[in-house]
Amino acid sequence: VVADGEAAIHSSADPLPTAGVGRVRAVLALGGVPSHELDDGVQQVRLKLLEQAANRHKEEIRDPVAWAVVVASRVAVDWHRGQRRDEGLRERITAAWTTAAPAPSPEDRVLALTIADGMAELPELHRQVLALRFYADLPVRDIALALDVPEGTVKSRLHAAVAALRQRLTGIEVS
Amino acid sequence: VTEPNNEARAALDAAALARVLDGLDAEAGADAATRDAYARAAVDVAEISRALGMIGDALAAPADGPAAPTAEEDPAPDNVVALPLWRRRPGRTMLAAAASIAVIGLGVTVVVANSGDDGHSSDTMATAPVPAAVPPPQMRESQGLYANSAGTAATDSAAGAPAAPAAAPMAPAKAAAKTAGDDGTGESLADAVACARGVLIGTVVSIRAASGDQVSLTLRVTDWITPGSGPAQITYTVGDDDADGSGGRLKKGQQRLFVVPRSTSASVYTFTGPDYDAARAKIAKAQQQDSGVQC
Numbered sequence: 001v002v003a004d005g006e007a008a009i010h011s012s013a014d015p016l017p018t019a020g021v022g023r024v025r026a027v028l029a030l031g032g033v034p035s036h037e038l039d040d041g042v043q044q045v046r047l048k049l050l051e052q053a054a055n056r057h058k059e060e061i062r063d064p065v066a067w068a069v070v071v072a073s074r075v076a077v078d079w080h081r082g083q084r085r086d087e088g089l090r091e092r093i094t095a096a097w098t099t100a101a102p103a104p105s106p107e108d109r110v111l112a113l114t115i116a117d118g119m120a121e122l123p124e125l126h127r128q129v130l131a132l133r134f135y136a137d138l139p140v141r142d143i144a145l146a147l148d149v150p151e152g153t154v155k156s157r158l159h160a161a162v163a164a165l166r167q168r169l170t171g172i173e174v175s
Numbered sequence: 176v177t178e179p180n181n182e183a184r185a186a187l188d189a190a191a192l193a194r195v196l197d198g199l200d201a202e203a204g205a206d207a208a209t210r211d212a213y214a215r216a217a218v219d220v221a222e223i224s225r226a227l228g229m230i231g232d233a234l235a236a237p238a239d240g241p242a243a244p245t246a247e248e249d250p251a252p253d254n255v256v257a258l259p260l261w262r263r264r265p266g267r268t269m270l271a272a273a274a275s276i277a278v279i280g281l282g283v284t285v286v287v288a289n290s291g292d293d294g295h296s297s298d299t300m301a302t303a304p305v306p307a308a309v310p311p312p313q314m315r316e317s318q319g320l321y322a323n324s325a326g327t328a329a330t331d332s333a334a335g336a337p338a339a340p341a342a343a344p345m346a347p348a349k350a351a352a353k354t355a356g357d358d359g360t361g362e363s364l365a366d367a368v369a370c371a372r373g374v375l376i377g378t379v380v381s382i383r384a385a386s387g388d389q390v391s392l393t394l395r396v397t398d399w400i401t402p403g404s405g406p407a408q409i410t411y412t413v414g415d416d417d418a419d420g421s422g423g424r425l426k427k428g429q430q431r432l433f434v435v436p437r438s439t440s441a442s443v444y445t446f447t448g449p450d451y452d453a454a455r456a457k458i459a460k461a462q463q464q465d466s467g468v469q470c
Binding site: 019020022023025026027029030035038063064065066089092093096097099104108111112114115116119130131134135137155158159162163165166169 | 196226229231236
């Protein structure tokens with residue numbers, strides 16, 4: 001399947017490293033992909049990785065996990081365009097916490113739900129850069145490169161997204 | 176109608192947020208209002224970043240089971256020093272004779288014992304093996320997503336990541352001639368301090384797998400040493416010393432004094448012990464040394 005022997009991901013049967021699956025799922029979810037479609041989203045990311053590896057005209061992937069989360073963010077944006085936006089973000093988070101160990105503190109719950117509410121109101125492209133910058137921990141420059149947009153665009157989306165979320169923080173006590 | 180002072184404050188907040196998101200420190204010589212705006216922005220960004228981590232981790236978990244696979248681990252008592260077997264080799268000590276050195280996961284834990292007459296100033300230190308064999312961090316530039324994007328900026332989280340600490344001296348010594356690897360390669364504490372992205376006392380919030388042998392280490396900062404101030408929480412991309420499966424990685428909840436090297440693939444130096452002042456003294460000494468290292 002993989003023709004490019006130089007690709008960093010060629011040696012693995014699964015193009016998505018195990019360590020990256022959780023991060024891809026998280027970025028998909030942060031982008032609004034419903035939980036029951038996360039597995040499909042992960043598969044889409046795998047396919048994209050295989051396509052990238054097979055295309056010798058494309059750039060070599062040095063960091064498959066970082067690349068995968070960017071792809072995941074795009075998949076999430078596409079989900080929005082298909083009007084399959086997740087409506088139950090708050091409920092899903094709360095449900096997930098019932099099985100989480102250790103359970104988050106009450107203060108952390110308030111903080112996370114507040115931000116989740118704010119995320120739900122953001123344009124999908126703002127959510128995308130937010131997840132890539134703060135969850136996937138990618139530098140602005142790499143996000144711009146991966147999304148093929150100017151760094152200034154990434155910065156302005158990030159700034160707008162964070163500014164909107166900051167408004168949500170007003171009035172709540174966070175540790 | 177927005178009052179002028181509100182407008183001014185909004186402008187100040189926006190500018191401060193931009194600086195934080197760009198990973199810049201507060202403007203040198205700024206007035207109190209500007210510094211306050213920066214501090215507020217840094218805290219907010221850190222909290223948003225932390226919240227996104229919680230949300231992402233919660234949502235990534237399979238519907239029928241807890242916990243998405245991450246590198247986070249449960250807190251462990253601070254006095255437990257897990258020592259990877261592969262580093263239990265004799266070597267030269269890095270610090271003065273009074274200091275014990277141990278090596279722990281994620282980086283190098285330098286257990287600083289109180290010097291002098293207290294032979295068992297700390298149970299942890301007294302009982303900790305003293306391999307003095309610091310792993311050989313491989314210095315290399317931060318990596319981008321693609322092979323041809325090497326040299327991109329360091330991947331410190333924008334959660335208020337301070338700029339490269341200008342306060343760090345440029346050229347400390349080859350402290351103890353590579354306290355590090357037995358093979359003579361690697362980076363000394365002095366080198367790491369000289370070019371450190373940050374020197375701070377804080378608590379491990381999370382450790383997440385990043386790429387390859389790197390992890391994202393999120394710290395809640397209680398005391399900034401270098402630079403002198405920074406956000407309440409920060410995430411660094413650093414080398415993962417647990418990549419070989421030897422175990423012993425730092426644990427969530429542990430408090431340490433951290434020296435975060437410039438290289439995103441190098442190990443973190445961590446100090447523990449009852450007396451951070453001793454560790455600070457070692458840092459200060461390292462900062463005063465001159466190794467000629469180029470940052």
